[in-house]
Amino acid sequence: MRRLALVFLLLTAARLVQAGGVVPKFPVAAIAAPLRENAHAVMRLHDETMQVKSVGRTISTVHRVTTIFDEAGAHWASETVYYDEFTSVSYLRGVIYNEAGQGVRQLRASDVHDRSLSDGFSLASSGRGKTVDLQQPTYPYTVEFEYEVVSNNPLFYSSWYPQPAEQLAVEQSSFRVVTPVELPLRFQERHLPAGVSLVRSKVGPFDAYFWEVQNLPAVEDEPDSPPVSEYTPAVLTAPTSFEVQGHAGSLTSWQGLGQWSYDLNAGRDVLPDALKARVAALVQGETDERARIRKVYEFLQANTRYISIQLGIGGWQTFPAASVAGNGYGDCKALTNYCMALLKAADVTAYCALVRADEPDIRTEFPSSQFNHVVLCVPLTRAARPDTVWLECTSQTNPFNYMGSFTGNRHALLVTPEGGKLVRTPSYGATDNRLARLSDVYLDAQGSATASIRARLTGMEQERLSSILHGLSATEQKQRIGDGLPVANFSITKLTLTPDNRAAMPALVQILNLTLPNLAAASGKRVFLTPNLLSRLPSLPAAVGERQTDIWLARAFSHADTVRIHLPATLKPESLPAPVKLTTAFGTYSSQVQTLPDGTLQYIRQLTMPRTRFSRTDYPAYVEFRRKISSADKVQLVLLKTDS
Structure with missing residues (x-):
């Protein structure tokens, strides 16, 4: 039956061409019945290509076409293309099609809004994006987006999630990476359907990697289920070596990523002498290490506030502690670095820790840049038994030594002079909650x-x-x-x-x-x-x-x-x-x-x-x-x- 339907569509297209008409694109009638079941939307086409141009530059192009059946799927008519000081958007195009597949409107310049997208805690985001909303009042309809992003921050490679949500069926999705032979791709395949595998080829002096899935029925939203990313197809990618604004690093181990972050921020924890004396006076006579840490943390909360700055290379390099001391504000990495410097003045050693906040835990078996936040880890070296204090430095109201649902029960990358080390943040059980x-x-x-x-x-x-x-x-x-x-x-x-x-x-x-x-x-x-x-x-x-x-x-x-x-x-x-x-x-x-x-x-x-x-x-x-x-x-x- 599907073959007969395809023949019918081809004959119809031929008649339109002979009659001087326009051949419809992505008509809703062409969607196979199994893909409509339990689906609020169908991804008709999603092709993404990432070209690794050098150790310090990538170009990604995306072509996405989605048919939307109802209001619950209407968010697929929107697109946000992120960028920052090291990332630029070459173009962003879009088309709306009606149920028959006829184009009814092109994306206009007035449809594109440039907005700050700071989430209030992110580690490495300038928080800007070009956003488009092409939602229509009548269903079904189809939207098509095409865009290209040029990045000079190759610490973040593209990853492929062809079915990122429940109630979304996928007609066709592909992912291609082209990289110089001397920069081999690191990747991890997850939950690929039977029969889907990597296709490798040579394109001159480049290695090409290609994955494709077709005809994935919608995944139902089941009660008390894990995050959808844990059971739908994905390919995670990361560089072997990278360079951001002249700062080179290796990403083959957690130790290497932590070493790069430490070296990038070394020496930026120097405080004015007057402030160091003030901290020393604050903790004078306090022999309990935990109490000393609490006094410093409460001083931080009383005298600073969070502001999303995201300057420095790709958002990874902190403002100097002296700058935060003078201004009274900073972003997550600046405030964490500042608190670390204050504790140093109180004769307490602490370490910045990279963490993925407010999202599922990182893939510990795949070293890569999976973090979006920084917290402070303070090992208690003078306690009767080994213990650790964890501090959220961006909040003026967060309780002392409490990570909670935001950053608790997950892994963090401790940034030390010897490089990175994976550790666990506090876990909270039934007796705690x-x-x-x-x-x-x-x-x-x-x-x-x-x-x-x-x-x-x-x-x-x-x-x-x-x-x-x-x-x-x-x-x-x-x-x-x-x-x-x-x-x-x-x-x-x-x-x-x-x-x-x-x-x-x-x-x-x-x-x-x-x-x-x-x-x-x-x-x-x-x-x-x-x-x-x-x-x-x-x-x-x-x-x-x-x-x-x-x-x-x-x-x-x-x-x-x-x-x-x-x-x-x-x-x-x-x-x-x-x-x-x-x-x-x-x-x-x-x-x-x-x-x-x-x-x-x-x-x-x-x-x-x-x-x-x-x-x-x-x-x-x-x-x-x-x-x-x-x-x-x-x-x-x-x-x-x-x-x-």
Whole structure:
């Protein structure tokens, strides 16, 4: 059938040419039916070529054509071409096609916007890009983009991700690298489909590498699945040798990359004498090494602020520490280098560490430039037992020695005089990421209630509230927290957020008072109340067909909820739900309701889950675990109206 369809399209094209018409390009009807299934968009064509011109220069060209079926796929109608002081965009072209494949509009100069794209933490980005948005109001339609980028920063080679997202099918995608023989390509293939392999050839004095995939059906978005990059095709590439603005380096090992970074920034940690004397006075008499580090870190936070500068070679070379001291600001590498210099003045040795922040961990088996951020690593050399302090130097509010979800639970490259060394940043388990909440609910005879809630959150559990506290006004805080409450009808009468960063694990205390009209439902002489006020975990859908991905529980946590329900004299419990206890590899859960001596009903719920990975074949058991929790979380108390 597909062959007959192709013959039909060719005959139609021939008739159009004979009639003097325009042959349609990329008509939607030409997309094979299997590629439409579960797809918000189809990548019709994605051809990328990287030419390595020399040890210090590359040229990349990209040609991408995408058919978009609905609003969920509309972001594929946008394109952003990044550039910086060492990268230039030679051209950017685009065309919009209708469903029949007829061109309806060319990309105009006014469609291209040059914008700052700084993300507030990146290591080596000038944060600029040429952005285009060709979204159309009527579906389906097709967009075509072509652009070329010339880079004098070959520390970053192109990598190929032909299927970078769920619900995206791929008709055809190819990747070509052409490099001088004396600069052999380093690459790593990941999850290539059966039958797809590297094709190598010679093009004069160059080696050519070529990969191509075709007809990849869309990958479904499955609950609790790993990042899509972990199971879709990819080819990672990196240079053997590179040179950025006269600074040459080797990228065949982590040691080599770290050595290049160290040499590039050596000698830029010199402070003014007056500041060194001030630091010495700050820590004078303090014999505890950790306390000395804390004093310096708090001095840094009180006297500097983050500004995205990204000057220096490709964003890798820091501003001198003396410059940060004079200006009071810097980017991530400048502030980290400055903090390292301050600690040096306090007689504490520290090392900058490259890390990939806010993204999946690096591929440790493939030395290459995979980092986007810098933090500070401080080994405790005088402690009774070996330990390390980690400092995020770009934040004025980040707790001392806390990496959290942003940079924790991953690898970092320690930059030392002997070169680079891979180390792990702190890991945070269920005992670190805790929520302990006590709620007093006062129910009246009509089923309405007020609630006084006190919650203490630690580790990653406090991060969301901490960002609300430091980033929003009091009114906005109430709005944001209210949006996250799992109750239908309420008003917030009191809200306070109080951080406690002096503890070993950062903590935040939340006080929340609510009015809850019609919290309990009445039916005749009975009143029904769900005692689980704020901690309901939803169930998961059963897999349709065979699940394709592993189960990835990305964050460990421990939740403990106690709800004390104070009843009026006219309501008595008729029946209480049976206790529930679940113990599985996925986690442990328990809930129970008991009557206290004073007649108060007390509901206690506990849930602990690990950060781990399970086989996709375990998904039915995981669904059952979540179903039982969801069912227990919805259980109701039955209260009986009395005349007393």
